[in-house]
Amino acid sequence: MNWMHDLKKLLGRARRTGPEGEAPGGISCRDAAERVFEWLDGELEADMAARVGAHLETCAHCYPFLRFESAFRAAVERAVAGRDAPPCPDQVEARILASLRAEGFQGPDPPEGPGGE
Protein backbone atom coordinates (compact mmCIF):
# COMPACT_ATOMS: atom_id res chain seq x y z
CA MET A 1 0.00 0.00 0.00
CA ASN A 2 3.02 2.27 -0.07
CA TRP A 3 2.33 3.49 -3.57
CA MET A 4 -1.16 4.56 -2.45
CA HIS A 5 0.40 6.61 0.29
CA ASP A 6 2.90 8.14 -2.13
CA LEU A 7 0.19 8.91 -4.64
CA LYS A 8 -1.91 10.57 -1.97
CA LYS A 9 1.06 12.67 -0.93
CA LEU A 10 1.76 13.64 -4.52
CA LEU A 11 -1.86 14.59 -5.08
CA GLY A 12 -1.75 16.49 -1.84
CA ARG A 13 1.25 18.51 -2.92
CA ALA A 14 -0.42 19.22 -6.24
CA ARG A 15 -3.47 20.47 -4.42
CA ARG A 16 -1.43 22.60 -2.08
CA THR A 17 -0.09 24.50 -4.98
CA GLY A 18 -3.34 24.40 -6.93
CA PRO A 19 -6.28 26.78 -6.82
CA GLU A 20 -8.67 26.83 -3.89
CA GLY A 21 -11.18 24.07 -4.52
CA GLU A 22 -13.44 21.97 -2.33
CA ALA A 23 -12.26 21.35 1.23
CA PRO A 24 -9.68 18.53 1.41
CA GLY A 25 -10.95 15.47 3.28
CA GLY A 26 -14.46 16.85 2.96
CA ILE A 27 -14.14 18.96 6.11
CA SER A 28 -13.44 22.63 6.70
CA CYS A 29 -10.13 24.08 7.88
CA ARG A 30 -11.80 25.00 11.14
CA ASP A 31 -13.11 21.48 11.76
CA ALA A 32 -9.70 20.01 10.96
CA ALA A 33 -7.71 22.54 13.02
CA GLU A 34 -10.01 21.95 15.99
CA ARG A 35 -9.03 18.29 15.96
CA VAL A 36 -5.30 18.56 15.35
CA PHE A 37 -4.30 17.47 18.86
CA GLU A 38 -6.88 14.70 19.00
CA TRP A 39 -5.60 13.50 15.65
CA LEU A 40 -1.97 13.58 16.79
CA ASP A 41 -2.93 11.85 20.06
CA GLY A 42 -4.80 9.08 18.22
CA GLU A 43 -8.07 10.00 19.93
CA LEU A 44 -10.33 10.19 16.87
CA GLU A 45 -12.59 7.47 15.51
CA ALA A 46 -11.15 5.84 12.38
CA ASP A 47 -13.45 7.62 9.95
CA MET A 48 -12.90 11.09 11.41
CA ALA A 49 -9.17 10.41 11.76
CA ALA A 50 -8.96 9.61 8.07
CA ARG A 51 -10.79 12.78 7.10
CA VAL A 52 -8.81 15.02 9.41
CA GLY A 53 -5.57 13.40 8.25
CA ALA A 54 -6.50 13.86 4.60
CA HIS A 55 -7.30 17.49 5.26
CA LEU A 56 -4.27 18.42 7.35
CA GLU A 57 -1.83 16.70 5.01
CA THR A 58 -3.21 18.20 1.82
CA CYS A 59 -4.59 21.64 2.65
CA ALA A 60 -2.26 24.50 1.74
CA HIS A 61 -3.58 26.54 4.64
CA CYS A 62 -3.44 23.84 7.32
CA TYR A 63 -0.34 21.89 6.36
CA PRO A 64 2.12 24.34 8.00
CA PHE A 65 -0.01 24.26 11.16
CA LEU A 66 0.26 20.47 11.25
CA ARG A 67 4.03 20.68 10.72
CA PHE A 68 4.28 23.30 13.47
CA GLU A 69 2.37 21.19 16.00
CA SER A 70 4.27 18.03 15.01
CA ALA A 71 7.62 19.81 15.44
CA PHE A 72 6.57 21.02 18.90
CA ARG A 73 5.48 17.53 19.85
CA ALA A 74 8.74 16.01 18.61
CA ALA A 75 10.75 18.52 20.66
CA VAL A 76 8.78 17.65 23.81
CA GLU A 77 9.17 13.93 23.17
CA ARG A 78 12.90 14.36 22.72
CA ALA A 79 13.21 16.35 25.96
CA VAL A 80 11.14 13.87 27.95
CA ALA A 81 12.93 10.81 26.57
CA GLY A 82 16.30 12.33 27.42
CA ARG A 83 15.35 12.74 31.08
CA ASP A 84 13.33 9.79 32.27
CA ALA A 85 12.23 10.14 35.86
CA PRO A 86 14.16 7.82 38.20
CA PRO A 87 12.53 4.69 39.65
CA CYS A 88 11.20 4.74 43.20
CA PRO A 89 14.32 4.76 45.44
CA ASP A 90 14.95 1.54 47.43
CA GLN A 91 14.75 3.27 50.81
CA VAL A 92 11.36 4.78 49.91
CA GLU A 93 10.11 1.38 48.80
CA ALA A 94 11.30 -0.12 52.07
CA ARG A 95 9.56 2.64 54.03
CA ILE A 96 6.32 2.06 52.12
CA LEU A 97 6.43 -1.69 52.74
CA ALA A 98 7.12 -1.13 56.43
CA SER A 99 4.15 1.21 56.75
CA LEU A 100 1.91 -1.23 54.84
CA ARG A 101 3.00 -4.09 57.11
CA ALA A 102 2.22 -1.92 60.13
CA GLU A 103 -1.34 -1.76 58.78
CA GLY A 104 -1.68 -5.49 58.35
CA PHE A 105 -0.32 -6.14 54.87
CA GLN A 106 1.18 -9.66 54.81
CA GLY A 107 1.83 -10.18 51.12
CA PRO A 108 5.21 -10.71 49.55
CA ASP A 109 7.57 -7.87 48.63
CA PRO A 110 7.30 -6.64 45.05
CA PRO A 111 9.55 -8.52 42.64
CA GLU A 112 12.95 -6.97 41.98
CA GLY A 113 12.47 -5.16 38.68
CA PRO A 114 15.00 -3.44 36.47
CA GLY A 115 13.77 -0.14 37.96
CA GLY A 116 11.83 2.41 35.99
CA GLU A 117 10.35 1.34 32.71
Place this chain on the structure above:
Amino acid sequence: MTESPSKDAAFAREALPEMDAVYRFALRLAGDRDRADDLVQDTFLRAWRSWDAYTSGTKIRSWLFTICRNVFLRSEERARRHTEVVRREAEPDPGQVALEAGVFRTTREHDPEGAFWNEVVDDEILAAIERLPVEFREAFVLVDMEGLPYAEIGQVLSVPVGTVKSRVFRARRHLQQDLHAYAVSVGIMPPPARGPQETQAIREREAR
Protein backbone atom coordinates in the same frame (compact mmCIF):
# COMPACT_ATOMS: atom_id res chain seq x y z
CA MET B 1 -7.40 -8.30 62.65
CA THR B 2 -5.58 -10.31 59.98
CA GLU B 3 -6.34 -9.45 56.37
CA SER B 4 -7.48 -12.21 54.05
CA PRO B 5 -4.58 -13.81 52.13
CA SER B 6 -6.28 -13.07 48.80
CA LYS B 7 -6.35 -9.34 49.54
CA ASP B 8 -2.65 -9.39 50.39
CA ALA B 9 -1.80 -11.40 47.31
CA ALA B 10 -3.89 -9.22 45.00
CA PHE B 11 -2.39 -6.02 46.41
CA ALA B 12 1.14 -7.40 46.04
CA ARG B 13 0.44 -8.62 42.52
CA GLU B 14 -1.42 -5.61 41.16
CA ALA B 15 -0.55 -2.50 43.14
CA LEU B 16 3.06 -2.92 44.28
CA PRO B 17 4.55 -3.34 40.77
CA GLU B 18 3.21 0.17 39.98
CA MET B 19 5.46 1.83 42.55
CA ASP B 20 7.91 3.16 39.95
CA ALA B 21 5.09 4.54 37.78
CA VAL B 22 3.41 6.23 40.76
CA TYR B 23 6.75 7.63 41.91
CA ARG B 24 7.39 9.08 38.44
CA PHE B 25 3.93 10.66 38.38
CA ALA B 26 4.35 12.03 41.91
CA LEU B 27 7.73 13.49 41.03
CA ARG B 28 6.30 15.28 38.01
CA LEU B 29 3.33 16.58 39.97
CA ALA B 30 5.26 17.75 43.01
CA GLY B 31 8.53 18.69 41.35
CA ASP B 32 10.80 17.58 44.19
CA ARG B 33 11.95 14.25 45.56
CA ASP B 34 11.10 14.75 49.23
CA ARG B 35 7.50 15.53 48.43
CA ALA B 36 7.35 12.70 45.88
CA ASP B 37 8.59 10.24 48.55
CA ASP B 38 5.78 11.24 50.90
CA LEU B 39 3.20 11.27 48.12
CA VAL B 40 3.99 7.72 47.03
CA GLN B 41 3.92 6.45 50.59
CA ASP B 42 0.57 8.11 51.25
CA THR B 43 -0.79 6.81 47.96
CA PHE B 44 0.04 3.19 48.73
CA LEU B 45 -1.27 3.41 52.28
CA ARG B 46 -4.56 4.82 51.05
CA ALA B 47 -4.73 2.27 48.26
CA TRP B 48 -4.24 -0.51 50.81
CA ARG B 49 -6.89 0.89 53.14
CA SER B 50 -9.44 1.24 50.35
CA TRP B 51 -8.45 -1.81 48.33
CA ASP B 52 -12.06 -3.06 48.57
CA ALA B 53 -13.11 -0.09 46.44
CA TYR B 54 -10.84 -1.19 43.63
CA THR B 55 -12.31 -3.59 41.09
CA SER B 56 -9.69 -6.19 40.31
CA GLY B 57 -8.59 -6.20 36.70
CA THR B 58 -9.49 -2.57 35.96
CA LYS B 59 -6.79 0.00 35.24
CA ILE B 60 -4.73 -0.16 38.39
CA ARG B 61 -2.33 2.57 37.27
CA SER B 62 -5.14 5.08 36.68
CA TRP B 63 -6.65 4.20 40.05
CA LEU B 64 -3.34 4.77 41.84
CA PHE B 65 -2.73 8.00 39.90
CA THR B 66 -6.17 9.20 41.02
CA ILE B 67 -5.30 8.59 44.66
CA CYS B 68 -1.86 10.16 44.22
CA ARG B 69 -3.33 13.25 42.65
CA ASN B 70 -5.93 13.63 45.38
CA VAL B 71 -3.25 13.39 48.05
CA PHE B 72 -1.17 15.94 46.16
CA LEU B 73 -4.04 18.40 45.73
CA ARG B 74 -4.94 18.16 49.40
CA SER B 75 -1.38 18.96 50.41
CA GLU B 76 -1.33 21.88 47.95
CA GLU B 77 -4.58 23.16 49.34
CA ARG B 78 -3.29 23.01 52.90
CA ALA B 79 -0.19 24.93 51.85
CA ARG B 80 -2.08 27.81 50.31
CA ARG B 81 -5.32 27.82 52.26
CA HIS B 82 -4.67 31.20 53.81
CA THR B 83 -3.07 32.90 50.87
CA GLU B 84 -5.09 32.07 47.82
CA VAL B 85 -8.64 31.27 46.89
CA VAL B 86 -8.88 28.47 44.35
CA ARG B 87 -10.14 30.03 41.19
CA ARG B 88 -12.51 28.25 38.88
CA GLU B 89 -12.19 29.27 35.27
CA ALA B 90 -14.75 28.37 32.66
CA GLU B 91 -13.25 25.83 30.26
CA PRO B 92 -13.20 27.39 26.81
CA ASP B 93 -14.20 25.54 23.67
CA PRO B 94 -11.16 23.46 22.66
CA GLY B 95 -11.71 24.27 19.00
CA GLN B 96 -11.47 27.93 19.76
CA VAL B 97 -8.21 27.38 21.60
CA ALA B 98 -6.76 25.37 18.71
CA LEU B 99 -7.62 28.09 16.25
CA GLU B 100 -6.34 30.89 18.40
CA ALA B 101 -2.95 29.28 18.11
CA GLY B 102 -1.02 32.22 19.46
CA VAL B 103 2.52 31.13 18.79
CA PHE B 104 1.77 29.64 15.40
CA ARG B 105 0.14 32.88 14.39
CA THR B 106 3.10 34.88 15.70
CA THR B 107 5.79 32.80 14.03
CA ARG B 108 4.17 31.68 10.78
CA GLU B 109 5.71 34.45 8.71
CA HIS B 110 9.24 33.87 9.95
CA ASP B 111 9.17 30.09 10.53
CA PRO B 112 5.89 28.63 9.22
CA GLU B 113 6.62 25.00 10.11
CA GLY B 114 8.00 25.60 13.60
CA ALA B 115 11.59 24.51 12.89
CA PHE B 116 12.69 26.61 15.87
CA TRP B 117 11.19 24.08 18.30
CA ASN B 118 14.10 21.85 17.45
CA GLU B 119 16.54 24.49 18.71
CA VAL B 120 14.94 24.85 22.13
CA VAL B 121 17.13 22.91 24.56
CA ASP B 122 15.70 19.96 26.52
CA ASP B 123 16.38 21.56 29.92
CA GLU B 124 14.31 24.57 28.98
CA ILE B 125 11.40 22.39 27.82
CA LEU B 126 11.45 20.38 31.06
CA ALA B 127 11.67 23.55 33.16
CA ALA B 128 8.70 25.00 31.27
CA ILE B 129 6.68 21.85 31.98
CA GLU B 130 7.45 22.30 35.69
CA ARG B 131 6.30 25.91 35.51
CA LEU B 132 2.87 24.98 34.12
CA PRO B 133 -0.01 25.70 36.51
CA VAL B 134 -0.97 22.45 38.21
CA GLU B 135 -4.27 21.88 36.38
CA PHE B 136 -2.42 22.05 33.08
CA ARG B 137 0.67 20.20 34.26
CA GLU B 138 -1.25 17.14 35.43
CA ALA B 139 -3.12 16.88 32.12
CA PHE B 140 0.09 17.39 30.18
CA VAL B 141 2.04 14.81 32.20
CA LEU B 142 -0.71 12.22 31.79
CA VAL B 143 -1.07 12.61 28.04
CA ASP B 144 2.42 13.57 26.88
CA MET B 145 4.56 11.74 29.40
CA GLU B 146 2.43 8.80 30.53
CA GLY B 147 0.64 8.37 27.21
CA LEU B 148 -2.75 7.74 28.81
CA PRO B 149 -5.88 7.95 26.62
CA TYR B 150 -8.15 10.96 27.28
CA ALA B 151 -10.87 8.74 28.77
CA GLU B 152 -8.51 7.39 31.43
CA ILE B 153 -7.18 10.86 32.16
CA GLY B 154 -10.79 11.91 32.69
CA GLN B 155 -11.06 9.24 35.38
CA VAL B 156 -7.85 10.32 37.08
CA LEU B 157 -8.84 14.00 37.07
CA SER B 158 -12.56 13.32 37.71
CA VAL B 159 -13.61 15.45 34.75
CA PRO B 160 -15.43 14.70 31.48
CA VAL B 161 -13.40 13.88 28.36
CA GLY B 162 -14.27 17.27 26.84
CA THR B 163 -12.56 18.96 29.77
CA VAL B 164 -9.49 16.74 29.38
CA LYS B 165 -9.33 17.79 25.74
CA SER B 166 -9.53 21.45 26.63
CA ARG B 167 -6.89 21.19 29.37
CA VAL B 168 -4.49 19.30 27.12
CA PHE B 169 -4.92 22.00 24.47
CA ARG B 170 -4.42 24.80 26.93
CA ALA B 171 -1.43 23.11 28.54
CA ARG B 172 0.29 22.82 25.18
CA ARG B 173 -0.56 26.38 24.23
CA HIS B 174 0.76 27.58 27.57
CA LEU B 175 3.97 25.66 27.06
CA GLN B 176 4.36 26.99 23.55
CA GLN B 177 3.95 30.59 24.72
CA ASP B 178 6.50 30.06 27.45
CA LEU B 179 9.04 28.39 25.15
CA HIS B 180 8.53 30.93 22.41
CA ALA B 181 9.27 33.71 24.90
CA TYR B 182 12.46 31.85 25.79
CA ALA B 183 13.36 31.44 22.09
CA VAL B 184 12.96 35.19 21.67
CA SER B 185 14.99 35.97 24.79
CA VAL B 186 17.99 33.93 23.61
CA GLY B 187 17.76 35.16 20.03
CA ILE B 188 16.55 31.93 18.35
CA MET B 189 13.46 33.82 17.20
CA PRO B 190 12.88 37.51 16.46
CA PRO B 191 10.64 39.47 18.83
CA PRO B 192 7.02 39.20 17.72
CA ALA B 193 5.64 42.07 15.70
CA ARG B 194 3.17 44.13 17.70
CA GLY B 195 -0.45 43.36 17.01
CA PRO B 196 -2.94 46.15 16.28
CA GLN B 197 -4.35 46.06 19.83
CA GLU B 198 -0.94 46.47 21.39
CA THR B 199 0.00 49.25 18.99
CA GLN B 200 -3.24 51.00 19.89
CA ALA B 201 -2.46 50.64 23.61
CA ILE B 202 0.98 52.15 23.13
CA ARG B 203 -0.46 55.01 21.14
CA GLU B 204 -2.98 55.70 23.87
CA ARG B 205 -0.25 55.62 26.50
CA GLU B 206 1.85 58.05 24.51
CA ALA B 207 -1.07 60.41 23.88
CA ARG B 208 -1.61 60.81 27.64
